[in-house]
Amino acid sequence: MNPLLQDAANRASHYLDQVRERRVAPASSDLEALKKLAVPLQGPSIDPAQVLAELDAIGSPATIASAGGRFFGFVTGGSLPAALAANVLAAAWDQNAVLELCSPVSAALEKVCRPWLLSVLGLPAEAEVGFVTGATMANFTALAAARHALLEKLGWDVESQGLFGAPPITVIVGGEVHVSLLKALGLLGLGRDRVVRVPVDGQGRMNAERMPAIEGPTIVCIQAGNVNTGAFDPADAIAARLRGTGAWLHVDGAFGLWAAASPGRRHLTVGLEQADSWATDAHKWLNVPYDSGLVFVRDAGALNAAMSSSAAYLGAGESRDPHLFVPEMSRRARAVEIWAALRSLGRDGLAQLIDRNCEHASRFAVELRKAGHEVLNDVVLNQVLVSFGSPEATRSVVAAVQQDGTCWCGGTVWQGRTAMRISVSSWATTDDDVDRSVAAILRIAEQVRSAGG
């Protein structure tokens, strides 16, 4: 047995054993200790075992315990045991997923995962998939395919000619569009600020009736799972408005798309299958290690044309080289963990993961409401927004909860209201984690209230 890898496995295993009981945010002394890393790069080589020991001693305590069950910040999944173990094995493989030739196994796993993913996410069987770093790049990649397809119809080859002099594309988004989608539009030369924003309701859902009439080449971006409320745009109504217009419908479903994997929540995703492209994360709700996102495009040719590094696009019947569907060339074999996660969970385990997280979110909402606190959103998924009174009081509760260490919840501003955001997205969260976290939040809210905050 390789002693260094054995040592790494032991340390990783020890880390996971203690992370569930540890405080979630590192103590200030642990953050202070990070300064010990800041040494000038020495001349002589150092024994790898000593390097690992140093990393563990200084690095492990300064992690956020998001691998445990009580981190509810942003939308953050953990790592399923099978996905983590596969990741360790794949690190030893050190495969370059660029070409089938460089990594037959990763090309094969991508092919296997494609129909599995399309099926659990309820997407059309003809859609092609790209394995990217996260939903930001998935949005970017899908919108590049959209840009290609819309301009090609007008006789403009955007990959070779660029956007200077091209027919303008109208981009329509909801008023609560995720910043990553705007960033992707900026990277693509479509502009962050030239979007047309459609008004939304109190849950952040686009009002389909108020969408402008479609004229000329148009991309419409809707959301499956608002990052604050978890709400879904009315896909059916929007798709109906777009029928026959030639507009490209894109879905940012970073976490919400996974609702389709649960028979009890699939109704939330009705209509999304009519879109032309979809972006989602695997590192959020599928609970694989970072970084891992997925892009799906109905028109495989458009995706391939936008992402190919040469004008010679993929011909039918040729091998499926993974780089033909993503921005990168050399990259890690992300399908490994996605395959392991799906293979270990099965359809039933995946549905149970989604349902358990949603039920825990509902429990947070019920308990906090019962104690007199205001829940600002309809808890349809895994997201809960809570106000503790004034903006100052809410900010004080959020800061004190993070400081307390029992759990970790972030702050947000939802349509002008300061709130605590609780996102339940990890396989590791248990009933006990929710009970302990509710108790800590209520205790802290009471302390803030009695201190007059």
Ligand SMILES: *Cc1c(COP(=O)(O)O)cnc(C)c1O
């Ligand atoms: C998290 C999120 C993104 C960005 O995903 P990354 O994985 O951070 O790139 C985009 N859209 C929504 C709705 C999200 O929740």
